[in-house]
Every structure is written in C-alpha cells, then in structure tokens.
Amino acid sequence: MPSDAHDAPVMEAIAERRARIDARLSVAVSPGDPADLYAATRHILTAGGKRLRPTVTLLVAEAVVGADPTSVSYDAFPTSDGEQIDLMAAATAIEVIQSFTLIHDDIMDDDAMRRGVAAVHEAFDTELAILAGDTLYAKAFELLASTGARPDRVVEAVELLATTCVEICEGQAMDIAFESKPQVSTDEYLRMVERKTAVLYATAAAVGAILVGAEEAVVDAVYGYGLESGKAFQIQDDVLDLTTPSAVLGKRRGSDLIERKETLITVHARDRGVDVDAVFAAVQEEDEAAVEAAVHRLDEADSIAFAATKAQSLTQAAVDRLMLMDDSPARTLLVELAEYLITRGY
Amino acid sequence: MPSDAHDAPVMEAIAERRARIDARLSVAVSPGDPADLYAATRHILTAGGKRLRPTVTLLVAEAVVGADPTSVSYDAFPTSDGEQIDLMAAATAIEVIQSFTLIHDDIMDDDAMRRGVAAVHEAFDTELAILAGDTLYAKAFELLASTGARPDRVVEAVELLATTCVEICEGQAMDIAFESKPQVSTDEYLRMVERKTAVLYATAAAVGAILVGAEEAVVDAVYGYGLESGKAFQIQDDVLDLTTPSAVLGKRRGSDLIERKETLITVHARDRGVDVDAVFAAVQEEDEAAVEAAVHRLDEADSIAFAATKAQSLTQAAVDRLMLMDDSPARTLLVELAEYLITRGY
Numbered sequence: 168m169p170s171d172a173h174d175a176p177v178m179e180a181i182a183e184r185r186a187r188i189d190a191r192l193s194v195a196v197s198p199g200d201p202a203d204l205y206a207a208t209r210h211i212l213t214a215g216g217k218r219l220r221p222t223v224t225l226l227v228a229e230a231v232v233g234a235d236p237t238s239v240s241y242d243a244f245p246t247s248d249g250e251q252i253d254l255m256a257a258a259t260a261i262e263v264i265q266s267f268t269l270i271h272d273d274i275m276d277d278d279a280m281r282r283g284v285a286a287v288h289e290a291f292d293t294e295l296a297i298l299a300g301d302t303l304y305a306k307a308f309e310l311l312a313s314t315g316a317r318p319d320r321v322v323e324a325v326e327l328l329a330t331t332c333v334e335i336c337e338g339q340a341m342d343i344a345f346e347s348k349p350q351v352s353t354d355e356y357l358r359m360v361e362r363k364t365a366v367l368y369a370t371a372a373a374v375g376a377i378l379v380g381a382e383e384a385v386v387d388a389v390y391g392y393g394l395e396s397g398k399a400f401q402i403q404d405d406v407l408d409l410t411t412p413s414a415v416l417g418k419r420r421g422s423d424l425i426e427r428k429e430t431l432i433t434v435h436a437r438d439r440g441v442d443v444d445a446v447f448a449a450v451q452e453e454d455e456a457a458v459e460a461a462v463h464r465l466d467e468a469d470s471i472a473f474a475a476t477k478a479q480s481l482t483q484a485a486v487d488r489l490m491l492m493d494d495s496p497a498r499t500l501l502v503e504l505a506e507y508l509i510t511r512g513y
Numbered sequence: 514m515p516s517d518a519h520d521a522p523v524m525e526a527i528a529e530r531r532a533r534i535d536a537r538l539s540v541a542v543s544p545g546d547p548a549d550l551y552a553a554t555r556h557i558l559t560a561g562g563k564r565l566r567p568t569v570t571l572l573v574a575e576a577v578v579g580a581d582p583t584s585v586s587y588d589a590f591p592t593s594d595g596e597q598i599d600l601m602a603a604a605t606a607i608e609v610i611q612s613f614t615l616i617h618d619d620i621m622d623d624d625a626m627r628r629g630v631a632a633v634h635e636a637f638d639t640e641l642a643i644l645a646g647d648t649l650y651a652k653a654f655e656l657l658a659s660t661g662a663r664p665d666r667v668v669e670a671v672e673l674l675a676t677t678c679v680e681i682c683e684g685q686a687m688d689i690a691f692e693s694k695p696q697v698s699t700d701e702y703l704r705m706v707e708r709k710t711a712v713l714y715a716t717a718a719a720v721g722a723i724l725v726g727a728e729e730a731v732v733d734a735v736y737g738y739g740l741e742s743g744k745a746f747q748i749q750d751d752v753l754d755l756t757t758p759s760a761v762l763g764k765r766r767g768s769d770l771i772e773r774k775e776t777l778i779t780v781h782a783r784d785r786g787v788d789v790d791a792v793f794a795a796v797q798e799e800d801e802a803a804v805e806a807a808v809h810r811l812d813e814a815d816s817i818a819f820a821a822t823k824a825q826s827l828t829q830a831a832v833d834r835l836m837l838m839d840d841s842p843a844r845t846l847l848v849e850l851a852e853y854l855i856t857r858g859y
Binding site: 275293300304305306308309312313318319321325330333339340344 | 546549550617620639640643644647648651658659663664665668671672674675676678679687
C-alpha cells in the first residue's frame with residue numbers, strides 16, 4: 168500500500184538526513200582527473216536515491232549516544248566516551264559501497280536503467296563502468312578509515328565492511344546461479360537475499376554503533392535489526408513488483424516475471440505446484456492483462472500473501488532486536504523505518 | 514639481458530619468500546561457496562607469478578627491524594616495539610589486490626591469456642570475472658586489517674591501500690584514454706605508469722614499514738623506493754616486449770606494437786618525428802621480419818635506449834632512497850631486487 172499519514176515523522180526524518188547525506192556525497196566523490204572516470208563514479212551516486220542505509224548508520228549512532236540531531240553535527244558527532252568523530256564519513260562510505268554494487272550489478276544483469284537515468288555502462292561504456300565501481304569501492308574504505316574514531320573501532324568497522332563486501336559478491340553469484348538452477352528452495356532464496364541485500368543494511372547499522380563505542384551486545388543487536396529488516400525490504404520489493412501499477416513503480420509492473428527472475432513468491436508457488444515456467448512464458452507479451460492473470464495465478468497459490476507475511480515477521484524480529492537499547496527518539500525512528508520498508512508504495 | 518649469475522642471491526631470496534607467500538595465498542583465498550565464484554577468485558592467483566610485491570613488503574619489514582628471516586616466522590613477526598604481528602597477512606593482501614586488478618584489466622583490455630592460462634573472463638565468464646575481482650578486492654582489506662598490528666598503524670595501512678586503489682583505477686582509465694588520444698607526452702605517460710603500476714609497489718613497501726612501526730621518514734623513503742622501481746619495472750616491460758625473442762618472453766615479441774599500445778618508447782619516437790602509426794600499421798602482418806624492421810626504426814630514433822636509460826636512472830633513484838635505512842642483508846636484497854627488475858630477461 169502507498170505510504171500514508173502514519174509515516175509522516177519517519178519520512179521527515181529520512182528527508183532531513185538525506186539532504187545532509189547528499190551534500191556530503193557530492194564532496195566525498197567530487198569531479199576529478201581523469202574527468203570521464205569521475206563523471207562515471209558520480210553518475211548514479213548523484214541521481215537520487217533514498218539514502219536509507221546511511222540514514223540507518225546515523226540513526227543507530229544517535230540512539231546509542233542519545234544524541235539530539237537538531238543540535239549535533241554529523242561530522243563532529245559525540246561518542247560514548249566524549250570524543251568527536253566524523254560519523255558522516257562512515258555513513259557516506261555505506262552509500263558509496265551500495266553505489267559500487269549497483270554499477271557492477273547493472274553490467275552483470277545487463278540492466279539499462281537505474282534511478283531513472285541510463286546505467287553507467289550505457290551512459291559511458293563497460294570499461295569505465297567496471298573502473299567507476301572499482302574506484303567507489305576504494306573510496307568507501309578511504310571514507311570509513313577517515314572518521315577519526317578510536318583506531319581499534321575503525322579496524323573493527325573496516326573488517327566488518329570487508330567481510331560484508333565478500334558476502335555481497337557471494338549473494339550476487341548465487342542470484343546469477345539461480346537463473347540456471349531447476350529448483351530453488353525458500354531457504355536458499357532467503358540465504359541469497361541475506362547476502363546480496365541484507366548484510367549491507369546490517370553493516371550500516373553496526374558501523375554506526377561500533378564507531379561511537381557501543382557495547383558488543385548492542386552492536387550485535389543492531390546488526391540483527393539491519394539483517395532482518397534488509398531481508399524484509401527485498402521481499403517487499405518482490406511483492407511490490409507484482410502489486411503496484413507501473414506508473415507508481417517507475418518500471419513495468421511484473422518486470423521480475425518478464426525477466427524470469429526467481430523471487431520468494433515464485434519459489435513458494437513452485438512448492439505449491441504452480442507451473443511457474445508457464446507463468447513466465449505467459450507474460451512475455453508484456454501486456455497488462457497477461458501480467459494481471461499471472462499475478463492472479465500466484466495470488467491463488469497464496470504465494471503473494473506468504474511473502475508479505477514473511478516480510479512482516481522479519482520486520483517484527485528486526486524491531487524486537489532494538490528493544491535492548493534504551494528508548495529514544497532515534498530508536499523510535501528506527502522502528503518506524505523498519506515498518507516503512509514494508510509499507511512503502513515503491 | 515637475461516638474468517645471470519650476479520642475480521643468484523636475490524633470485525634465491527625471491528624464491529624462498531615466494532614459496533611461503535604461495536602457501537599463505539592458498540589458505541587466504543580458499544575454495545568456498547558458491548564454488549564457481551571461489552574457483553574464479555583462485556584461477557589467476559594460483560597460476561604462478563613471481564610475488565615480487567609481497568616480497569618487497571616482507572623485505573622492507575625485515576630491513577626496518579633487522580630481522581633474520583631464517584629465524585623468524587612471517588606470521589609472528591617482531592615489530593620495532595617488541596610485539597608480534599602477522600606480517601604475511603599484509604603481504605598477501607598486496608598480492609590479492611594485484612590479482613584483482615589483473616582480472617578486471619583483462620576484461621577491459623579483452624586479453625585472453627594471463628600467466629599462461631586463460632583469463633578469468635575466458636575460463637569462466639565476464640559476470641564471474643567481475644565478481645571474482647570484487648571478492649578479492651574485499652579479501653585484501655580483510656587480510657590487511659587482520660595482522661594484529663597496533664590499530665593506528667592498521668588504519669594508516671588501510672587508508673594508504675584504499676588511496677592506492679583509487680590511483681590504480683585512475684591509471685587504468687588514463688591508459689584506456691591514451692588509445693584515442695592523438696599525442697601523449699612522456700610526462701603524461703610516466704604519470705599513467707606511476708598510477709597504474711608503481712603505486713602498488715610503493716604501497717607494498719610502505720605497508721611493510723608502517724605495520725612494524727618504522728619512523729615516518731623511513732615509510733616515506735621506502736614508498737619512494739617502490740614508486741621509482743615500479744616505474745622502472747613497467748618501462749623495462751616495454752623494452753623487453755621489443756628486444757626479447759617470443760620464446761623467452763612467453764608471448765609474441767612486439768605485441769605492444771601489434772596492439773598499437775603507446776609506451777615510453779613510442780611516445781619518445783613520436784617526439785623525434787617517427788611516424789609511429791606507420792610503424793603500428795607495418796607490424797599488423799605479425800611476421801618476425803616486420804617486427805624486426807619496426808624495432809630497427811625505433812632503435813634508430815634512440816627510443817629504446819632512451820627508455821632503457823630512463824629505467825636505469827629510476828632504479829638508481831629508488832636505491833638512493835633506501836640509504837636512509839641502516840645497512841642490513843634485507844636492504845641489500847632490496848637494492849638487488851630493484852636492479853633485477855631492470856636486468857631480468859622477461
């Protein structure tokens with residue numbers, strides 16, 4: 168369903184932080200030499216995006232230290248032991264990693280559009296797209312190492328981000344392998360989503376906690392929050408692809424079916440005996456009525472409801488993990504953000 | 514000229530360290546899940562290579578602390594303040610970065626062979642080659658962060674490696690841009706080589722110094738040593754391509770000319786008024802006589818001698834930077850290694 172009035176406070180909190188994240192991203196990845204390489208690195212990064220992952224980093228840090236974001240600056244952010252760090256550098260690092268993965272994924276998946284603009288390998292070429300991704304990859308580690316936080320905390324954050332990047336590659340490799348795999352189980356699908364999508368949400372949250380000096384139990388809890396809500400986010404994406412009109416979605420409704428992409432919904436439907444390959448074949452005409460019929464077929468098998476219910480239970484698990492932290496306005500926003508991820512309209 | 518008896522001690526030192534580096538690489542990047550992704554990450558990494566960069570890391574650390582490699586273990590290596598670190602993890606990180614750049618460069622340059630085996634994008638496919646490079650990229654940062662060295666030193670090493678990776682991407686982008694540039698100056702060419710090749714030698718050296726606690730002046734000096742000898746290494750590669758018989762080179766003699774690749778030699782020849790485009794055109798037949806005539810044309814313009822002399826003066830500058838350090842067997846090996854880079858036969 169589209170976002171409604173109940174989302175207002177979290178939408179405002181996201182918008183406020185997004186503006187500050189955008190400003191920093193533009194400086195952190197500035198035009199440079201060679202000019203075309205840096206234009207390619209900035210192409211997707213400056214084309215918008217909700218900046219949800221870096222927003223999670225900021226909110227977690229705020230919740231850990233009980234900071235009031237109206238009176239603190241994110242580049243001189245208080246830690247639990249009274250020092251000041253450039254928290255925004257770490258938040259930016261997370262978005263830069265996300266941007267690198269989008270650029271390389273679009274090459275691998277041969278996707279032509281991203282965030283309403285041409286993908287980097289289309290706007291430039293494949294060589295520059297590979298290099299732009301590689302450049303952003305390094306920039307992210309530069310940024311994460313530059314917060315001025317206590318060195319042992321920086322090392323912990325760097326190790327976590329590096330391990331996470333390995334897992335993202337594993338998840339993308341699994342996703343590609345699913346295309347030629349006769350049967351994918353729901354467990355396999357969820358393991359893929361965890362690595363490809365959820366671990367970066369988890370790391371976005373954990374890095375915010377690590378750098379301000381949270382206790383290990385809190386770091387673990389917010390990592391779990393990010394992991395569960397990241398999985399819920401991806402499953403909601405799969406649901407929205409089938410249930411949202413093309414005009415609202417910004418891409419063709421049912422595009423996952425047209426691309427024969429396995430999702431939690433198709434995996435569940437196969438388990439229920441639905442001939443999903445026939446469903447894929449039926450929508451190749453790409454007309455609205457064929458997509459409507461396909462969605463109806465998956466709905467009859469309760470597969471869409473199964474996915475929506477799974478997203479809700481993952482979100483509940485995510486929210487439960489936060490209850491280890493003291494109550495604060497930032498913690499409330501993190502709860503609302505997790506709920507927003509599965510109630511958003513697109 | 515081919516290596517001769519005068520190289521024996523440094524060849525032995527390289528061989529000894531290479532065996533230990535190889536053993537660690539095989540564990541650091543082990544087979545994993547998904548199996549094809551990890552097979553792709555190991556494809557080039559386990560196909561040989563001289564391991565010169567990680568050898569530089571080890572030798573620099575030995576020279577800084579005056580260690581005797583016959584009695585120390587590289588995974589419990591003494592620092593200047595009496596702690597022990599896993600120096601081999603850092604050396605391995607450098608080789609893993611090198612391997613990532615080879616995999617992505619081969620995609621960009623559409624090179625089919627590497628180290629005597631099929632390039633990763635040929636042996637697997639482009640998608641897995643992009644992902645294998647991305648996986649190694651992260652593994653390198655994981656390794657570099659795992660030495661157990663003092664956290665402030667680890668952060669310094671991570672920042673340096675990240676900045677270096679940005680520069681390597683810039684160098685590769687410059688190299689690609691040269692293909693469609695009407696005139697490249699020797700300064701531009703040397704700036705490209707510095708970023709594409711030399712900065713990783715420089716960082717290999719500097720990381721060895723940083724992690725064992727060398728003074729800043731020593732870190733700077735060994736960085737300079739790596740930078741100058743790294744440039745010399747690349748220029749010598751360009752010379753060898755023209756002067757070494759195909760059978761010794763392991764690839765066709767004159768392949769740079771056949772691929773119309775600008776090198777210091779062609780850039781110099783253009784400055785001297787040689788019609789290098791005509792030279793490129795003349796070798797397209799790929800017969801030995803045509804290559805011989807082309808080499809003769811470049812030799813007449815003193816361009817090969819110019820490059821060889823430049824490599825020698827860079828090597829001398831590299832060696833001079835080492836004189837800040839106390840004399841030691843490891844320092845002597847570093848001097849000999851720099852000389853080996855420009856006297857090696859292939």
